[in-house]
Amino acid sequence: MIRLGLGLIALSVLVACGVDGPPVRPTAGVNVGVGTRGVNVGVGGGVRVGGVNLGVGLGL
Known part of the structure; x- marks a missing residue:
């Protein structure tokens, strides 16, 4: 009976992995560039969900 209970717990933990997607x-990322207008700095951040990237960038 204990083996059955432990087996069910192990199976439920295994099934629960990745349930939420x-x-x-x-x-x-940070970009630094030097050009005719001087030094340019860019900062960006975002998230990757599956094959989709969502990001925000700011150029200073």
């Missing part, structure tokens, strides 16, 4: 990965 694909993992969400945060992304961030």
Whole structure:
């Protein structure tokens, strides 16, 4: 009976992995460029959900 209970608990934990969808990965980046107008700096951040990227960038 204990083996059956442990088996059901292990199965439920295994099934629960990824139930809420694909993992969400945060992304961030900084760009620095030098041109005829001087030094340009850009900062960006976002999230990646499955194959979709959602991001926001700011140029300083």
